[in-house]
Amino acid sequence: MSAGAPRAVVFDSGLGGLTVLGAIRAARPDVDIVYVADDAAFPYGRLSEAALIARVNTVMARIVACHRPGVVVIACSTASTLALPHLRSAYPDLPFVGVVPAIKPAAKASRSGLISVLATRGTVARDYTHALVREHAADCEVTLVGSPVLAPLAEGFLRGEKLDDEAIAREIAPCFVTKDGRRTDRVVLACTHFPLLIEALERLAPWPVAYVDPAPAIARRLDFLLGGAAGTAAGRTGALVFSSGRPPPPRLQKTLLRYGLEFTPTAAIGLETA
Ligand code: DGL
DSSP states (O other): OOSSOOEEEEEESOOOOHHHHHHHHOOTTTTTEEEOOOGOOOGGGGHHHHHHHHHHHHEEEHOOOOOOOOEEEEOHHHHHHHHHHHHHHHOSOOOEOOOOOOHHHHHHSSSSSEEEEEOOHHHHHHOHHHHHHHOTTHHHEEEEESHHHHHHHHHHHHHTTOOOHHHHHHHHGGGGOEEEEEEEEEEOOOOOOOGGGHHHHHHSSSOOOOOOOOHHHHHHHHHHHOOSSSOOOTTTTTTEEEOOOOOOOHHHHHHHHTTTTTEEEGGGOOOOOO
């Protein structure tokens, strides 16, 4: 860590937040990053709303105590769409940047008026998501698709497992809708894990669509909150913390280094499985 640089914690249930981290690094190479993956409780999509709020509160208390961030990016739609109000009232002096399903830009850009939102089942069930649809996509027909499969597949892919094309094709199929000669033209990737699968998502789509990734908007928001000019400290390595404390296998460590992250056992936050 370097003295004086703003410190951002980038937080996700797992490694999906890496897709947000890439955009953050491009926008603000001067920021010291601590990436925290709550792998002990992954996947968040399976947790009830009460259990998820409790878990995120517990993890955040440890993060704040151990890492004293200047800003926290909740790089997880499943957590952001539920827990942000709780976090903001628990830490009124700490700015939080959340991931909002990119329904508004997708609806604006759609020509066919048919858009889909691909997310975890948790995100699809949220009142917050339904409110976004009502407020920003009233002119569109919106298909919400919850997948419990894709985030774990993306984690496996990062660990070097072969992708299961059939499973991916099956999961994304409900996103592709035809109606009165029109067809879906925008699919919102409302889970930060999903852009890790972008090559397969594009290859396995029944027809070409624009997949909408919220990462650049999150990086812009962080830049705005931090203010000031970005530094030029490109290439700085950030700390990677797994809530389980388990070191990643060597192959994954290599992959994580490509994202500019190094597993840091001493940065552990000491949490058990949810
Ligand atoms: N990366 C996550 C999201 O954006 C969560 C996936 C999960 O833990 O189920 O929703």
